[in-house]
Amino acid sequence: MLYMIVTTDKPGSLALRRATRPAHLAYLQTLVDQNRLFLAGARPKADSPTPTEDGFYGSLIVAEFDTLAQAQAFAENDPYAQAGLFSNVLVQPLLKALP
Numbered sequence: 001m002l003y004m005i006v007t008t009d010k011p012g013s014l015a016l017r018r019a020t021r022p023a024h025l026a027y028l029q030t031l032v033d034q035n036r037l038f039l040a041g042a043r044p045k046a047d048s049p050t051p052t053e054d055g056f057y058g059s060l061i062v063a064e065f066d067t068l069a070q071a072q073a074f075a076e077n078d079p080y081a082q083a084g085l086f087s088n089v090l091v092q093p094l095l096k097a098l099p
Helices: 014-033 068-077
Strands: 002-009 037-044 056-064 086-094
Touching: 002 068, 014 037, 014 056, 056 068, 056 086, 068 086
Parallel strands: none
Antiparallel strands: 002 056, 002 086, 037 056
């Protein structure tokens, strides 16, 4: 089943996000390698495809997991979460309707 992981960055955490990004991307690669990642991306505060110093609202990951508990464990073990980047993490099931 698909689950969405919606995170909110702590204020003033852009430097931490940048420093932790390589480990975060390597962690997401495990889902890619297992063909379980539907989409992943940052939610920028600026209306621009290029990251700015405005920082990010947080991130969104949509991936396939067997259970909600597995999705929550994945979110908790994300290097971003381990580094203390997030002020909030929401993990919920997602039923894809379209396309």
